[in-house]
Amino acid sequence: MIIDCHTHWGQQWEEKSSGNPAPWLAILDRNKVDRAFLMVCEGLFRQDRVVADNDHVARVAKASGGRMIPLGTACPPIGAPAVAEARRCLTTLGMPGLKFHPWVQGFSVADKTFHEICALAGDLKKPIFFHDGTPCYCLSEQIGGLARMFPKTVFVLGHSGILWNWRSALEAVRFPNVWSCLCGPHYRAMELLCQRADSDRLLWGSDFGFGMADPIGYRLGLFMRTRISDTLREKILDHNPRRLTSNP
Amino acid sequence: MKTPIIDAYCALGTDREYDLDADTLLRGMDQAGVDRAVIAPVDRQMAVYNREGNEFLLKTAAAHRDRFIPACSVNPWYGPPAVAELRRAVEAGARLLVLFPLVQGMQANDELMWPVVEAAAALRVPVYIHVGAYHNSTPWQVVDLADRYPQADLIMGHCGATDFWMDVINAAKAAPNICIESSLARPFLFKSYVEAIGFDRGLMGSYSPIDDFVFEWEEMRKLIPPEKDGGVYGKNLLRLLEKRGPL
Numbered sequence: 001m002i003i004d005c006h007t008h009w010g011q012q013w014e015e016k017s018s019g020n021p022a023p024w025l026a027i028l029d030r031n032k033v034d035r036a037f038l039m040v041c042e043g044l045f046r047q048d049r050v051v052a053d054n055d056h057v058a059r060v061a062k063a064s065g066g067r068m069i070p071l072g073t074a075c076p077p078i079g080a081p082a083v084a085e086a087r088r089c090l091t092t093l094g095m096p097g098l099k100f101h102p103w104v105q106g107f108s109v110a111d112k113t114f115h116e117i118c119a120l121a122g123d124l125k126k127p128i129f130f131h132d133g134t135p136c137y138c139l140s141e142q143i144g145g146l147a148r149m150f151p152k153t154v155f156v157l158g159h160s161g162i163l164w165n166w167r168s169a170l171e172a173v174r175f176p177n178v179w180s181c182l183c184g185p186h187y188r189a190m191e192l193l194c195q196r197a198d199s200d201r202l203l204w205g206s207d208f209g210f211g212m213a214d215p216i217g218y219r220l221g222l223f224m225r226t227r228i229s230d231t232l233r234e235k236i237l238d239h240n241p242r243r244l245t246s247n248p
Numbered sequence: 249m250k251t252p253i254i255d256a257y258c259a260l261g262t263d264r265e266y267d268l269d270a271d272t273l274l275r276g277m278d279q280a281g282v283d284r285a286v287i288a289p290v291d292r293q294m295a296v297y298n299r300e301g302n303e304f305l306l307k308t309a310a311a312h313r314d315r316f317i318p319a320c321s322v323n324p325w326y327g328p329p330a331v332a333e334l335r336r337a338v339e340a341g342a343r344l345l346v347l348f349p350l351v352q353g354m355q356a357n358d359e360l361m362w363p364v365v366e367a368a369a370a371l372r373v374p375v376y377i378h379v380g381a382y383h384n385s386t387p388w389q390v391v392d393l394a395d396r397y398p399q400a401d402l403i404m405g406h407c408g409a410t411d412f413w414m415d416v417i418n419a420a421k422a423a424p425n426i427c428i429e430s431s432l433a434r435p436f437l438f439k440s441y442v443e444a445i446g447f448d449r450g451l452m453g454s455y456s457p458i459d460d461f462v463f464e465w466e467e468m469r470k471l472i473p474p475e476k477d478g479g480v481y482g483k484n485l486l487r488l489l490e491k492r493g494p495l
Contacts (some may be wrong), residue, residue, distance in 0.1 A: 162352065162410050189458075213436050
């Protein structure tokens with residue numbers, strides 16, 4: 001089984017398919033991907049759309065027959081309502097985790113409200129995914145800093161340092177509560193992350209769904225070319241993502 | 249005469265994440281149907297050991313004259329000796345100057361860059377700049393350099409990948425002496441860039457071994473068929489490289 005651990009339900013998909021997951025899932029089928037962690041998109045860019053976007057993602061995932069694994073978000077700068085929305089995602093909507101993009105959401109990982117959300121996720125044993133690799137709010141080492149402060153909470157580097165900062169991701173995954181998704185690093189960086197990081201905490205992702213383009217074939221093809229064992233590849237594509245949501 | 253298919257950027261040698269030798273590169277080129285490749289130095293040879301790297305590339309290219317095109321690099325921090333080494337390497341056969349602000353420790357629009365870019369323009373060799381790392385190598389920094397040296401041919405390596413992808417088209421449109429190179433930019437985005445700024449300003453590079461040579465060529469050809477490449481697969485780069493004379 002192949003599980004894509006970094007996808008989005010982009011606004012264009014919502015408009016195009018009105019909550020029907022079939023066209024989106026057809027792209028997964030074309031690339032022989034079975035399941036995907038589905039993150040919000042519009043809610044990351046627009047504070048006023050957070051709640052609605054969480055609802056969209058929960059609804060479309062429910063209609064996907066379990067193939068989409070929904071991740072909601074909240075807007076820490078608004079204070080207490082953000083904590084309430086994070087709790088709603090993880091409890092009422094039954095989401096297995098949250099996604100934050102501090103760069104575009106405009107908050108620092110030092111934000112006090114965000115720290116309340118980190119603690120909440122730790123209490124509920126639900127992971128928090130991040131856009132990482134981009135200054136000045138979401139460098140991999142900043143997520144590593146959160147991991148030091150919230151050892152009960154699992155944090156996922158959504159991009160493994162993206163392109164130029166994969167060495168920072170390697171440092172961050174020294175912490176046992178940091179996982180890393182191979183979604184953005186180049187071919188050699190993926191190989192080196194596989195060699196040097198704890199392979200129990202590596203995932204793979206495509207970032208599909210932001211727009212209508214299909215990056216899955218390229219990103220999966222690149223990963224499949226890496227000179228790693230088949231056992232490790234299977235672990236990253238299948239076993240690890242299952243463990244992440246069952247008992248991180 | 250058929251225009252050769254040229255890979256605009258491969259890093260030859262061994263250094264941390266780099267692990268490419270000449271035989272491996274030649275095999276990849278044969279498998280992908282690529283006639284020639286620009287060979288560039290690994291990071292350590294760009295940061296510190298410039299002459300060692302330049303000599304290695306010149307000798308390797310001399311042994312495979314019909315396949316490899318040697319680049320050279322000098323670290324602008326060395327000042328006048330960097331310009332002297334650039335002149336020496338170009339006179340010995342190097343056809344392209346590589347600058348890597350992240351590795352060499354300055355900004356792409358830094359005054360340290362100016363003497364070497366000016367010298368490269370005078371020598372009629374294009375300047376490849378690795379672009380995309382934060383703070384020190386953004387697309388608009390390259391435009392600053394292009395403004396200052398309109399006679400220089402600048403190559404925006406990696407198209408600002410990843411997070412500066414939104415700047416590429418406007419930046420390239422602002423400076424006609426900039427070409428864009430595809431490696432790390434991902435084919436599905438690179439195609440949209442050349443569609444916007446003109447195929448005649450696009451260059452296909454794999455950045456092997458950082459990305460996989462054969463895979464990158466296969467993926468690009470799926471999106472830009474060879475019969476409609478607009479020179480991306482060789483002609484555009486050849487136009488820049490042959491300003492100094494036939495290869």
